[in-house]
Amino acid sequence: MEIIREPERMQALALRLRREGKRVGLVPTMGALHAGHLSLLEHVRRDCDVIVVSIFVNPIQFGPGEDLERYPRDLEGDAEKLREVGCHVVFAPDVGSVYRPGARTRVIVEELEDVLCGASRPGHFRGVATIVTKLFHLVQPHVAVFGQKDAQQAILLQRMTRDLDFPVELRIAPIVRDPDGLALSSRNAYLDAQQRSEALLLQESLRSAYRLVDAGERDAEILRRHVREHLSSGKQLRIDYVDLVDAQTLRPLRRLDGRALLLLAAWVGKTRLIDNLALEVRHNEVREVALEHIPGEETR
Ligand code: PAF
Numbered sequence: 177m178e179i180i181r182e183p184e185r186m187q188a189l190a191l192r193l194r195r196e197g198k199r200v201g202l203v204p205t206m207g208a209l210h211a212g213h214l215s216l217l218e219h220v221r222r223d224c225d226v227i228v229v230s231i232f233v234n235p236i237q238f239g240p241g242e243d244l245e246r247y248p249r250d251l252e253g254d255a256e257k258l259r260e261v262g263c264h265v266v267f268a269p270d271v272g273s274v275y276r277p278g279a280r281t282r283v284i285v286e287e288l289e290d291v292l293c294g295a296s297r298p299g300h301f302r303g304v305a306t307i308v309t310k311l312f313h314l315v316q317p318h319v320a321v322f323g324q325k326d327a328q329q330a331i332l333l334q335r336m337t338r339d340l341d342f343p344v345e346l347r348i349a350p351i352v353r354d355p356d357g358l359a360l361s362s363r364n365a366y367l368d369a370q371q372r373s374e375a376l377l378l379q380e381s382l383r384s385a386y387r388l389v390d391a392g393e394r395d396a397e398i399l400r401r402h403v404r405e406h407l408s409s410g411k412q413l414r415i416d417y418v419d420l421v422d423a424q425t426l427r428p429l430r431r432l433d434g435r436a437l438l439l440l441a442a443w444v445g446k447t448r449l450i451d452n453l454a455l456e457v458r459h460n461e462v463r464e465v466a467l468e469h470i471p472g473e474e475t476r
Contacts, residue, residue: 177259179266183274183314186267190228190316198225202317202344204308207231207268208248212323212352212360214261219321219349221262228315229258231268236275236282237303248362267315274310283309285339288332291426293441293450296416304329305336312342321347324467325359327439327452331426331467348468351451353379359451366447374410375444378451381406381418382438386453389432389462396420396429399438407442416441416448423454423467432457435465
């Protein structure tokens with residue numbers, strides 16, 4: 177496994193691999209790798225010759241007062257885990273080589289970037305869209321995979337990939353959970369035992385809403401309220417948002433009919449966590465669906 181620190185070297189390798197006809201799969205991460213990240217590699221392994229995992233804590237997607245400084249960093253430990261699961265290239269550039277002095281360009285995905293998580297994290301998604309654009313240019317992947325846990329990010333990046341004609345197939349991998357249901361996240365490391373048990377309310381509230389839909393409820397506001405009430409039993413839990421939206425436009429729904437995304441964000445103590453559930457209602461039947469299988473709006 178090769179570790180590359182310089183963007184120029186990464187791009188030179190990517191161009192060589194392309195010339196040699198190799199298929200490249202990219203797994204973008206910010207490091208502090210857990211089983212959820214490692215599972216992403218399996219979504220590119222089957223049809224890619226070379227797997228590149230990028231590790232870069234992207235400063236421009238963190239707002240003032242967020243956890244940029246304390247975000248867990250462990251390049252050596254991450255490299256060890258990646259070696260074990262058969263990664264070929266780790267791309268781990270320094271901040272100064274990615275954002276050179278004088279850099280002024282940002283990528284904005286209108287309408288999708290300033291709602292939900294974007295409303296409470298202004299600038300976050302333009303930071304994400306900008307770094308992923310740069311990674312697409314530097315790594316030249318045929319396929320890139322993102323986790324469904326960051327559902328808004330995945331939907332926005334899908335939109336960006338189409339809008340900017342990147343020749344990249346974007347895949348969305350299902351959420352990986354601990355046995356008790358908590359979605360894996362590098363930020364779970366910040367939780368103490370009490371907070372961790374309150375964090376379980378996130379997944380439980382989504383499941384509880386699902387049961388309500390299964391019992392026939394279709395009113396989106398009743399479902400949102402139900403989730404909020406469920407979460408309110410957490411003493412250290414503060415809701416950021418709960419919403420039920422169209423899974424392509426992220427616009428709030430009035431009634432559940434077809435495919436939808438129920439998603440939420442909450443602070444548990446000082447840690448902000450997110451979770452979501454993609455579902456489909458057809459002929460009065462409800463089922464959980466993978467976000468991957470919710471087709472994007474056709475543009476051409
Ligand atoms: O999901 C993440 O870890 C990050 O937002 C990403 C996609 C690697 C961009 O920094």
